[in-house]
Amino acid sequence: MCRIDTNYDDTMTEQAFLDGYNPHDFPVVLVTVDTVLLTWHEEQLKVLLVQRASHPELGKWGLPGGFVNQAQDHSLEASARRSVAAKTNVEPPYLEQVCTLGSPERDPRGWSTAVVYSALMPHCASTPFVESVANTQWQPVNQLAQLEIAFDHRQGIETAIERYKQKALYSFVPVFALPELFTITDLRKVHEALIGTAIQRKSFIRRAEASQMFIDSGDVRSERGRPAVLYKAKPAIGGYRFVRNIEL
Amino acid sequence: MCRIDTNYDDTMTEQAFLDGYNPHDFPVVLVTVDTVLLTWHEEQLKVLLVQRASHPELGKWGLPGGFVNQAQDHSLEASARRSVAAKTNVEPPYLEQVCTLGSPERDPRGWSTAVVYSALMPHCASTPFVESVANTQWQPVNQLAQLEIAFDHRQGIETAIERYKQKALYSFVPVFALPELFTITDLRKVHEALIGTAIQRKSFIRRAEASQMFIDSGDVRSERGRPAVLYKAKPAIGGYRFVRNIEL
DNA sequence: CTAATAGTGTCTATTAGACATTATTGT
DNA sequence: ACAATAATGTCTAATAGACACTATTAG
Numbered sequence: 001m002c003r004i005d006t007n008y009d010d011t012m013t014e015q016a017f018l019d020g021y022n023p024h025d026f027p028v029v030l031v032t033v034d035t036v037l038l039t040w041h042e043e044q045l046k047v048l049l050v051q052r053a054s055h056p057e058l059g060k061w062g063l064p065g066g067f068v069n070q071a072q073d074h075s076l077e078a079s080a081r082r083s084v085a086a087k088t089n090v091e092p093p094y095l096e097q098v099c100t101l102g103s104p105e106r107d108p109r110g111w112s113t114a115v116v117y118s119a120l121m122p123h124c125a126s127t128p129f130v131e132s133v134a135n136t137q138w139q140p141v142n143q144l145a146q147l148e149i150a151f152d153h154r155q156g157i158e159t160a161i162e163r164y165k166q167k168a169l170y171s172f173v174p175v176f177a178l179p180e181l182f183t184i185t186d187l188r189k190v191h192e193a194l195i196g197t198a199i200q201r202k203s204f205i206r207r208a209e210a211s212q213m214f215i216d217s218g219d220v221r222s223e224r225g226r227p228a229v230l231y232k233a234k235p236a237i238g239g240y241r242f243v244r245n246i247e248l
Numbered sequence: 249m250c251r252i253d254t255n256y257d258d259t260m261t262e263q264a265f266l267d268g269y270n271p272h273d274f275p276v277v278l279v280t281v282d283t284v285l286l287t288w289h290e291e292q293l294k295v296l297l298v299q300r301a302s303h304p305e306l307g308k309w310g311l312p313g314g315f316v317n318q319a320q321d322h323s324l325e326a327s328a329r330r331s332v333a334a335k336t337n338v339e340p341p342y343l344e345q346v347c348t349l350g351s352p353e354r355d356p357r358g359w360s361t362a363v364v365y366s367a368l369m370p371h372c373a374s375t376p377f378v379e380s381v382a383n384t385q386w387q388p389v390n391q392l393a394q395l396e397i398a399f400d401h402r403q404g405i406e407t408a409i410e411r412y413k414q415k416a417l418y419s420f421v422p423v424f425a426l427p428e429l430f431t432i433t434d435l436r437k438v439h440e441a442l443i444g445t446a447i448q449r450k451s452f453i454r455r456a457e458a459s460q461m462f463i464d465s466g467d468v469r470s471e472r473g474r475p476a477v478l479y480k481a482k483p484a485i486g487g488y489r490f491v492r493n494i495e496l
Numbered sequence: 497c498t499a500a501t502a503g504t505g506t507c508t509a510t511t512a513g514a515c516a517t518t519a520t521t522g523t
Numbered sequence: 524a525c526a527a528t529a530a531t532g533t534c535t536a537a538t539a540g541a542c543a544c545t546a547t548t549a550g
Contacts (some may be wrong), residue, residue, distance in 0.1 A: 027318045031277040031361060068350070070275040070359050076350040100348045100363050102316070102324040111318050113279060113363070115348050200540055205503070225501025226547040244492040244539070448513055473528025474520040
């Protein structure tokens with residue numbers, strides 16, 4: 001059978017069972033929580049990676065995260081938020097669970113699982129305070145092939161990006177990778193980077209208007225050409241869905 | 249910082265590090281893999297539940313699954329497949345990871361996580377062979393409010409069903425809850441049960457034709473009224489997506 | 497003025513929903 | 524014949540893509 005519960009006895013109370021239960025009697029599965037933190041910066045999608053300063057996989061680039069801290073973490077999401085805050089000193093405006101990886105081979109320390117979260121946030125300087133010697137950097141996702149990635153974190157990154165690609169087709173969730181004020185063209189470029197094709201400007205603007213999820217800030221941004229209106233997103237934008245997907 | 253790696257030393261080899269590493273030196277997180285197994289039977293969506301025959305939560309209804317078996321399971325998905333096979337003696341045609349629940353309170357044995365998978369399959373008799381005394385039954389999902397559900401498995405079930413509700417809007421994935429041969433009306437009823445509203449027959453048939461994912465079996469099923477054509481689904485149906493969602 | 501970018505007008509093809517109509521069975 | 528269910532015909536409204544056109548800035 002599946003459960004390895006021992007000492008099965010119909011007449012035993014739950015308390016008596018728990019008194020006799022020691023989790024160290026069983027083979028241990030290691031549990032980490034790691035986060036794929038993405039942002040939009042310099043016309044590119046970038047992911048925050050940490051160069052590992054300890055074994056195993058020393059020197060390779062990995063996702064921020066680590067073992068659940070039983071003293072501090074009251075949930076998996078709390079663990080993800082803690083490790084993001086440690087690297088960026090910022091609360092990400094969008095965070096979701098992506099997948100859980102697990103096998104006996106992925107970590108040399110033994111059978112392990114990584115609960116992978118993903119967050120989107122405005123670009124900020126990484127590691128604004130020096131708390132560790134670890135090298136933390138925003139890496140362009142298009143150039144990850146040239147980096148040595150620790151464990152199976154490359155798979156976690158790919159799964160997260162694939163998820164956002166789907167979301168880019170039916171929602172404005174990618175907006176959370178932008179600063180508070182952004183232009184519709186900024187947002188369209190993020191969507192285009194995710195789905196890998198151009199989107200008609202008119203179509204994208206129509207969707208934005210139909211959603212009623214964008215507030216005209218009153219400001220504009222002028223670089224080359226006609227100035228672009230800067231918008232803010234309503235908080236409910238994360239829940240908005242198109243009825244019709246962007247076509248590929 | 250986040251990692252609780254100890255013995256940090258730049259000059260140590262990875263092997264020396266691993267030799268000194270004992271997972272039992274750290275607080276243990278328990279890991280179970282549990283599966284929300286759904287099917288369509290008697291015009292209802294049903295979930296396979298197991299009445300727990302051991303502590304904790306003895307007597308309550310829980311998801312089939314259990315601790316990762318390090319001897320048998322080479323992955324999380326393998327663990328899910330093993331526990332499904334133990335209860336149904338069948339390989340489910342559709343299986344995906346849904347979410348991972350984790351907290352210090354969800355299991356009295358300590359900080360624990362449950363990796364929740366969900367599967368769809370044709371209805372079959374539960375526990376066709378008597379391997380345990382556990383009571384395994386298909387329970388209508390509309391009547392779960394009246395059952396005592398173990399741990400936070402109710403949340404896992406709700407998350408899985410919500411996921412399938414979304415999939416019912418943009419795919420034919422719910423087809424995997426039906427037998428090999430089914431009518432388009434059968435499939436429409438599954439979709440309607442998931443999304444909670446009626447779907448126009450004509451619209452649904454149009455989507456089915458446009459997808460080219462259905463093979464006319466040549467047979468029909470006659471109950472009352474005009475006989476309905478029985479179809480088979482092409483294997484690729486799991487990957488098919490509507491460009492336009494079913495509207496609510 | 498020109499280049500560059502933002503934003504609008506508008507045509508057309510597609511298609512979902514609505515619902516009426518026809519088809520095919522059992523009794 | 525009638526009830527019941529399956530399957531089709533067809534009208535209309537909505538809207539995405541395409542692309543031409545206008546607007547507003549810098550230099």
